[in-house]
Amino acid sequence: xxxxxxxxxAVIVLQGRYAGRKAVIVRSFDDGxxxxxxxxxxxxxxxxxxxxxxxxxxxKKTAKKSRVKCFxxxxxxxxxxxxxxxxxxxxxxxxxxxxxxxxxxxxxxxxETKKRFEERFKTGKNRWFFTKLRF
Amino acid sequence: MVAxxxxxxxxxxxxxRLALVMKSGKYTLGYKTVLKSLxxxxxxxxxxxxxxxxxxxxxxxxxxxxxxxxxxHYNGNNVDLGTACGKYYRVCCLSIxxxxxxxxxxxxxxxx
Numbered sequence: 001x002x003x004x005x006x007x008x009x010a011v012i013v014l015q016g017r018y019a020g021r022k023a024v025i026v027r028s029f030d031d032g033x034x035x036x037x038x039x040x041x042x043x044x045x046x047x048x049x050x051x052x053x054x055x056x057x058x059x060k061k062t063a064k065k066s067r068v069k070c071f072x073x074x075x076x077x078x079x080x081x082x083x084x085x086x087x088x089x090x091x092x093x094x095x096x097x098x099x100x101x102x103x104x105x106x107x108x109x110x111x112e113t114k115k116r117f118e119e120r121f122k123t124g125k126n127r128w129f130f131t132k133l134r135f
Numbered sequence: 136m137v138a139x140x141x142x143x144x145x146x147x148x149x150x151x152r153l154a155l156v157m158k159s160g161k162y163t164l165g166y167k168t169v170l171k172s173l174x175x176x177x178x179x180x181x182x183x184x185x186x187x188x189x190x191x192x193x194x195x196x197x198x199x200x201x202x203x204x205x206x207x208h209y210n211g212n213n214v215d216l217g218t219a220c221g222k223y224y225r226v227c228c229l230s231i232x233x234x235x236x237x238x239x240x241x242x243x244x245x246x247x
Contacts, residue, residue, distance in 0.1 A: 003176045004201040030175065039174065077174055081194075082201055 010085040024087040039077040070113045152239035160235030169230040173198045178230035186212040205244035
């Protein structure tokens with residue numbers, strides 16, 4: 001009765017190259033569009049999770065270990081597993097529907113989300129989102 | 136013993152209510168459509184048979200928890216649930232989107 005596939009929801013991608021990766025819904029298209037006649041959403045997810053950082057690490061090593069690689073994708077609702085977690089990162093202005101049209105737009109969008117995800121990871125919040133799902 | 140008698144009576148009443156929903160309300164049968172109805176927030180009550188595979192059962196319960204929709208674990212397997220729906224096939228899970236004349240949504244989650 002409550003819609004839960006809303007922006008800022010953390011989801012797990014189930015199918016495709018990014019299966020098993022965590023992502024956050026940026027924009028949802030419940031009734032689909034003319035090209036995709038099914039419910040789908042624009043997600044920004046983590047392609048490569050940051051490694052575990054320990055106290056012993058030097059500043060250079062922490063910086064290297066905290067790197068996150070991101071992806072932006074349109075995914076069918078059927079290929080997502082929603083979770084009870086949310087991720088409040090403002091991605092609406094960088095990740096838009098038309099940023100998937102050309103390769104360089106896609107790359108700039110991924111780079112921007114990478115920056116925002118890395119900032120969020122460094123603050124230590126949303127720890128669940130940045131840990132790899134073990135399966 | 137008292138519990139057994141109570142479950143028999145409520146079991147029949149669930150069947151009656153389900154029959155009324157089949158006649159007058161809107162419902163969907165089957166796992167794929169149940170998830171679909173939960174995603175687009177059309178489902179109001181989910182009924183799961185008792186021999187539903189545990190992974191599938193937990194998945195439906197998780198979706199229902201996110202959607203704040205009640206789940207009823209039917210006291211019978213998918214064969215019985217199919218019969219209760221008046222169908223000649225097995226039904227493992229079903230979703231009621233509009234109860235019609237029935238009061239199944241008000242009474243069944245309230246009991247549990």
